[in-house]
Amino acid sequence: MLGDIVGACGRQSVAQLVPQIHEQYKPDVVLANAENTANGSGLTPDQYRKLCKAGIDGMTLGDHALRKREIFSILQDETNIIRPGNLPEGAPGKGWMAVQPQDENLPPVYVMIVLGNMFMGLNANDPFASVDRMMAQLPRTADDNAIILVEMHAETTSEKQAMGWHLNGKVSAVFGSHTHVPTADACLLPDAKQAKRKTAFISDLGMCGGHESVIGRRVEPVLTHLRTGVYMAFDVADRDPRINGIVIDIDEATGSATGIERFTMHADRNKPPFMA
Numbered sequence: 001m002l003g004d005i006v007g008a009c010g011r012q013s014v015a016q017l018v019p020q021i022h023e024q025y026k027p028d029v030v031l032a033n034a035e036n037t038a039n040g041s042g043l044t045p046d047q048y049r050k051l052c053k054a055g056i057d058g059m060t061l062g063d064h065a066l067r068k069r070e071i072f073s074i075l076q077d078e079t080n081i082i083r084p085g086n087l088p089e090g091a092p093g094k095g096w097m098a099v100q101p102q103d104e105n106l107p108p109v110y111v112m113i114v115l116g117n118m119f120m121g122l123n124a125n126d127p128f129a130s131v132d133r134m135m136a137q138l139p140r141t142a143d144d145n146a147i148i149l150v151e152m153h154a155e156t157t158s159e160k161q162a163m164g165w166h167l168n169g170k171v172s173a174v175f176g177s178h179t180h181v182p183t184a185d186a187c188l189l190p191d192a193k194q195a196k197r198k199t200a201f202i203s204d205l206g207m208c209g210g211h212e213s214v215i216g217r218r219v220e221p222v223l224t225h226l227r228t229g230v231y232m233a234f235d236v237a238d239r240d241p242r243i244n245g246i247v248i249d250i251d252e253a254t255g256s257a258t259g260i261e262r263f264t265m266h267a268d269r270n271k272p273p274f275m276a
């Protein structure tokens with residue numbers, strides 16, 4: 001699972017490094033948050049297709065999910081892309097998906113995403129109740145050993161940790177996104193009472209994009225805005241391209257997480273597709 005893909009630099013870094021992810025970790029499924037793909041905000045249909053082609057099996061979107069109207073039909077029709085499940089009722093798209101690994105013998109990976117409420121500025125519903133509601137909609141239940149991954153797209157670590165505890169023992173993993181800075185707390189949560197499964201957790205995945213930046217945007221305009229109040233175009237950074245994410249090991253027989261590892265990979269701006 002890769003953190004938020006930010007702009008062209010993020011897209012190119014992902015395209016360059018997905019083969020390395022396969023070589024190094026041999027994942028059954030590769031997922032990414034694509035909410036910042038279109039110049040920092042949203043995702044276009046063309047970018048969606050290119051990310052699929054680059055080897056991203058499933059995509060999540062956060063508070064920027066509905067920036068681009070062109071993506072709405074894809075949100076409705078495609079089965080490998082989701083937006084937060086606690087958006088207001090009328091929002092296009094869906095909050096959970098089933099991603100089938102290429103190996104047909106493996107069970108589907110259920111993925112869902114919800115928005116936190118603190119400092120998010122969106123009219124979202126209660127993320128805890130929304131996750132519970134979506135869990136009840138899954139074709140296979142948590143008691144059924146289903147593999148379930150929950151992304152908590154939120155500003156505060158406290159709200160993300162709280163979601164981890166809420167779902168401890170019920171899902172395979174809870175991971176945070178949105179703040180774009182990876183956290184050093186990847187772990188298997190301590191045993192939930194009588195739970196059949198272990199839950200992997202991390203507060204934030206980090207991002208894929210230019211790291212000489214303020215969370216993926218060029219430093220100068222952000223600093224100018226913060227120091228003067230003048231509104232600036234926050235263009236996307238392109239220096240120090242990296243991808244951040246986690247590798248989760250899950251026992252497919254039980255849905256229990258057996259390991260979680262955070263990783264950072266550095267992209268090379270002098271190699272394709274950066275040159276293109």
Ligand SMILES: [Fe+2]
Nearest residue numbers: 004035036178
């Ligand atoms: Fe983001």
Ligand SMILES: [Fe+2]
Nearest residue numbers: 062063064178
């Ligand atoms: Fe976000």
